[in-house]
Amino acid sequence: MADTFLPDEILSEILSPALKVADNVFSDTSTGAFATYQESTSAYLLVNKAWLRVSTPLLYHTVVLRSKAQAVALADALTKNTDFGRFVRRLRVEGGFGPSMKKILTLTPNVVDLFLSLNIYSSDNTAGLCSGLELINPTSLILASSSQTSNKMRAALIDALAAAIRGWHRLTTFDAPFHYNMYIDSGASSIFQAFSHANRLQNLVVPSATVDRWVYPLVQRCPLRTIESKLKKSDYNTFIERPNREPKIVYKYRSDPATPQTAAPSAHILPPPLNPFFRPLEHAPADVRAAIWTRIIYFAMDTPKRACNSRVGASADTGARSIHQARLPLLLVSKEFLDLGFPIFYSHIALTWLNSARFRAVQPRCIAVESITGRGNMMTEFFVEITRYHGSTLIDYDVPVLHHGSRLDGASFAELTALKRLAWDSALGVSTRRNTPSAAPALEELTVRAADKSFLALFARSKLPHLQVLQLLGDKNTRRVERTAECVQLVEAHAPKLRTLYISTTIAAALGTRLLTLGNRVGSLTIALARQDTPPSVASLSPPQRSTALTKLIFTVPSKKLGKPKDIATAWTAFFTQWDYETSAPNLAEIQFASFSWPTTERDIAKNPWVALAETLLEEDVHLLDRDGKGWRPRLQVTKGRRR
Incomplete structure (x- = not known):
């Protein structure tokens, strides 16, 4: 790509939003703040020489270190080009990371904001960090501590930090992580005593206002100007103000993230119209006037959003009442x-x-009902009325039908001529005869949470020429009896048409090699596991002929049936060793497990059984996804004598 002709100043303004790290993100004390598993922002530097020249200072402005390998790589980069170190203004260190930290701190003299994690384990090496703290002089210090672990490495870091605080003559802001008191939070006393001895602290941030009650006596001799609580103000989170103190302290509370609010109606009173009898479109033809007002009312009632929220499978809209x-x-x-x-x-x-x-009561007058969804139950007679009144317009239906001994005439489903998405959750029996017409001829998506055998049999016999999505959620989600034989018949009847299929391991095992043979157009297959440490049968995913359509495979599991990590790792390693997915599904690109999230710390990554499996699959260009749909990205690693 040719270099841009934009001036560096303009190009810098364009790239800054993409490379800048927000203050609240940098100071976020959670371990997953920077565990995004996305493409690194350093990719912007590879566009062309102009972007490299402009982006380098922006990239190094905020440095986040989350592993030992990253620290080694940064130390090497700063050693080769010392100019990079002068760009670093904010430094976030989420561990000990060995002797490389002293090199980094030596080569980054302009650090203004320093973030350190006190979540140090005995296996960490804080020697480099401890010896390098005195080489910088930040203006603000942010600490993170989510545990009260005690070991030599953590104690050494706290001692070095306390000593450095006394010498940091520009340090005026401190974000404290201590939730309890100095007797419970290890290291709190020595750190606050260091601030008191330095006598320079002006801005103090505490987890809650109650923490201030034991923190303030430790730093009261400092020239405090503001004390801020990370929690919003409430009856349980209120500062004890000290009005007689000089200089006076301003107490602040962090509010929840700002949410967009609609503008308040104007208080300006419009003057009365010159013609009080004026009617818009009064002289327009009746059909034109009706068409225009209908379109206006359509959008005024927020109909597009309502249509989106009412789709089967869409999340409920919390603002439905308003x-x-x-x-x-x-x-x-x-x-x-x-x-x-x-x-x-x-x-x-x-x-x-x-x-x-x-x-x-009003449904006979409702001539354009497109969706009916809800959490309550309806009587059988009510459902029959819906099919009779709205069968020609209804597109989405998702309301459970009560089972109270009666049976539903199967012909009622044939009246749903416009229905595209149906979610059925009822043990209600369905009566059919030889001449019962095919159900829901326009149906595209069928979700079954619970159903009687007769319902499954009816839809297995129906043609359903447009069906593309079939989800048999079964007893693992609803705690109701799964009709395995009838579900198998339903899948067999419509598998050749399907693009998306959701079934249990029981159904998959019953179908065996026929699963992907019949469903040769299925692109997304979800299998509900009985337990996380019990994979499906290899045969169910090994068709005699290649399944070229399958690109995504999803495994779900009940939250109470997760299993032990060692058993999970052993079972799935054996499964992927036995399953020749390159032959059975050559176009498989993603495998998602909806039962776990990727670890966010170096220590947890090393112990997580899914990481090794993910990196093995990546060698075959298959991405392993967690419950949030995030794919694993290999981490920078340090090996003997070299880095890779």
Whole structure:
């Protein structure tokens, strides 16, 4: 790529948002703040020479060290080019990281903000960090400590830190991690005594206002100007103010992250119109006026968002009640608005026990109902009415139907001619006859949480020409009896059409090699495991012919059936050793386990059984994903005599 012709100053402004680390992220004391598993921002330096020249100071402005290998690499880079060290203004160190830390601190004299983790284990080496602290002179210090571990390496770091604080003549801000008191939090006393001895502390940040009660006596001789609590103000989190102190202390509370708020309505009162009888579009043809107002009301009632939230499988909208209240006044403007807005108002229904009776009373007037979802249960008669009144318009349905001894006529499903997404959760029996028509001819997605044998049999016999997604969630999620034989028949009937399939290990085992043979177009396959340490049968994922469509494989497991880490590692290592996925699914790109998250610290990474498996799969260009969909990225490692 050719060099850009933009001036460096403009290019710097363009690249700064991508390379800059926000203050609240840099000071985040959680271990996962920088465990993003994404492409490194250093990739911007590879675009061209101009980007390299401009981005280098921005990249080195904030340095985050999360492993020993990163510390070794940084020390080598700073040694080869000492100019890089002068760019470093903020340094975050999440461990001990050995002798390389002294080199780094020697070559970064301009550090202003220093973040250190006190979560040090006996296997860590803090010697380099301890001897290098006196070589810098920061203005703010942020400490992280999530445990009260005690060992020689941690004690040595605290002693070196206390000694350095006395000599850091520019240090005026301290973000303290100690939640309890100096007798419980190891090292708290010596660190605060060092600040008191230095007598330069002006800004103090504490985890909560209650911590200030035992911290303040330790640093009261310092020229404190602000004390800030990381928690927002409440009855349980309030500072004890000291009005007689000079200089006076300003007490602050960190609020929750700012959320966008709608602008308050203007207090300006509009003057009355010159013509009080004016009506918009009064002289327009009736059909034109109706079309325009219908379109306006459609968006005023936030219909696109409601349609998205009401899709089967979409997360519930927590603001549904307030949105409902905001829509209702539009129907009260005039009779014309009522007539035009009524179908839109009832186009997407979120049923509850409170509003189901009201909707049932007005549903004969609802001519454009597209979705009915809800958490409550409905009676069989109510469901039959829905199929009769709204079968030609209903697209999404997800409301459990009560089972109270009666049976549902299977012909009711045939009336759902527009239905695309159905989530069924009912033990209600379905009556069918030889001439019972095919159910839901437009159905694209079928999710079954619980069902009677007759329901599964009906949908197995139905043609369902457009079906692409089949999810048989089964008893692992609903604690109800799984109909294995009937589920197998349903999968066999529609597998050739499917793009996405969700089944249990029981169903997968029953299908065996036929699973991917029949489902030769399935691109995403989810298998619900009985236990995390019990993989599915190798045969179920080894079809006689290659499954070229399968690109993603997902394994889920109940949270109470996770198993022991050693057993999990042994079982899955054996599974992937036996399963020839390169032959069975040559285009497989992702394998996701929805039961774990990637570790965030160097120590946890070394012990995690999934890391070794992920790196083995990566050699075959298969990415292992955690429950959040994040793929593992190999970490920089240190080996004897070299770094890789």
